[in-house]
Amino acid sequence: MEVYTIKDIARELGISTSTVSRALRGSYEINPETKRLVMECAERLNYRPNPIALSLKGSASRAIGVILPQIANYFFSQAINGIEAIAYNRGYHVIIFQSQESYEREMANVQQAMSRKVDGLLMSLSSETSDVTHLQDVLDKNVPLVLFDRVSSELNVTKVVADNFGGAFAATEHLIRSGRRRIAHLTIQPWLSITQERLAGYRAALEQNGLEFDEALIRYGTFGPDEVGPMVDELMHLDSPPDAFFTASDRLAVGCLQALRQRNLHIPDDVSLIGFTNLNVADLLDPPLSTVVQPAQEIGQIAAERLIDQIERKLRALPIETVRIPTELIVRRSTRLEAVKL
Amino acid sequence: MEVYTIKDIARELGISTSTVSRALRGSYEINPETKRLVMECAERLNYRPNPIALSLKGSASRAIGVILPQIANYFFSQAINGIEAIAYNRGYHVIIFQSQESYEREMANVQQAMSRKVDGLLMSLSSETSDVTHLQDVLDKNVPLVLFDRVSSELNVTKVVADNFGGAFAATEHLIRSGRRRIAHLTIQPWLSITQERLAGYRAALEQNGLEFDEALIRYGTFGPDEVGPMVDELMHLDSPPDAFFTASDRLAVGCLQALRQRNLHIPDDVSLIGFTNLNVADLLDPPLSTVVQPAQEIGQIAAERLIDQIERKLRALPIETVRIPTELIVRRSTRLEAVKL
């Protein structure tokens, strides 16, 4: 388990380190025979180039940085899984940073990732982030950047997102078709791309079905603890309370389910509930929760692929684009009114 | 957002880099006035030492490596959360590696972590790992190592674990007290420390309550997909089938719940179910799931604290010990027979 350097190989073979280095990277100006010897020796000693030294030199560190709000979250942990799988296959390490939904920490994370000389950066923005100059700096330094899930329209980079509009549209339309008319939407910070897209899908479904969009039915969460209960209370005390809840995240869906049950509101008799979530136990809940599933792992995989493509073909600029992954509507009992009649 | 080096400060102040370096680390042999100037300049330029260069030099990299089987797992993602919180507070970065339950990958991860010159290593063993010489190598190189959750008795290092014996004992006793006599135990690979401890707790509870330990009621999972259904089928076709299931992990608990429901076995009328899990939606399941909760985040925190303590007080060897964090039994409807009578 000793760790050998290029020097060891050089000494072993009685040649210079430059020659070893060039031989290992297959330079044309090295004698094929020498190359063979070097390769053989490197193999024998189980030589692995020191990533630290490489990074310091400014060349590839074969590490990509991932900055996201929270690891302990169904969506993100699955996304990381996808990222890690691709990165591993293509020979990259993943260095993970959590912004904890803080703009401050996100900026610090970016700086640290840069000083660790990552070859590229994969990010999902914190909920506090509205200014993206720290990311523009990354781009200015020519470090590839791919955004996923929570993206910013102000940056001209590749983005990988779920079809938030389509998912929200489908969820809302499903609720309308099952007879709901007052559909509340619990969502997160309004300036986030995903919030806006989901809200737009929700609104479009309402309007295309001849229903009025009512701002009073929208609630914006802040990732605080136990914030869903009060929101539900407020909504249920409206003159015209909601008959359905459409939530925009894992946490909100679970919180809402909990709040509704605590208040003895029966689902789906009193109100329907549908979530935008990656909860893999959704069908084991009481009642089984209808959801719009976003393929978190796939989003992570595609984001990682795009990033590594960019890293490796730096010269030939790859097209900047927004990849939109379809979501899937899964109807379960929490929105299935007929089921109640059984 | 420019990034400055020690050279920039040296040039700015017309002094040498050595002086700047020493001034920054408060060496006694630098004129207080010079120190002040350097500090001030560093502050002004927002100087941050380059972690890569530090690592190369062999000194602290202020990064700790975390190697664990899977990120997308309730327990581990919460543990990472705890680790990251402590690491961040104490100025360390966290580099995460997933072994994907593979011994091969775990060894590769260890090598990579070492070549990235992490200051210390935090590990939970893959389910394939029985040989730990790769970790002994780490210790031989004087790199601090702390194991958590899945630990090995063959290594003389600090370990942080849940009270697996106590938790299993409590769960089993609870089942016995509620009238169960044939308690099946679904667990994971038998050579893992947590498996053995939980099994021992289960067995002790049985024997102290005058019940026979029956090997036929034990099933060992392998992290394969959909493996729980067949296990349940086998058990229910025994001459004397179980009247309760005690599962050793998140995945098994959820899988078991699903399997039992698919087979129309009513919980807890037909069989009770209790899990050893960190599922935070356990009380929203149908039925709400009794669990032994292990404080994943706390385990992560304590492990990180111990590791960083070891890193920073390398000289004075800290005591090696096994920290055992209490678990908590939470009884919900899945094991509450009386509740059925409502």
Place this chain on the structure above:
DNA sequence: AACGTTCCCGACATCGTTTGCGCAAATTAT
């Protein structure tokens, strides 16, 4: 006046690797 101490600070080597340049030997062209 000559010597020994302190006090500050700079030159240089170092970590592992890459890379520009140059140099000798081997090969080809004249």
Place this chain on the structure above:
DNA sequence: ATAATTTGCGCAAACGATGTCGGGAACGTT
């Protein structure tokens, strides 16, 4: 046979920071 080219390889300088020397200036001591 001499000149021009090619081939194969080594030297040394970087990357950013630290640490080992050692040296000059300003003291105090005989």
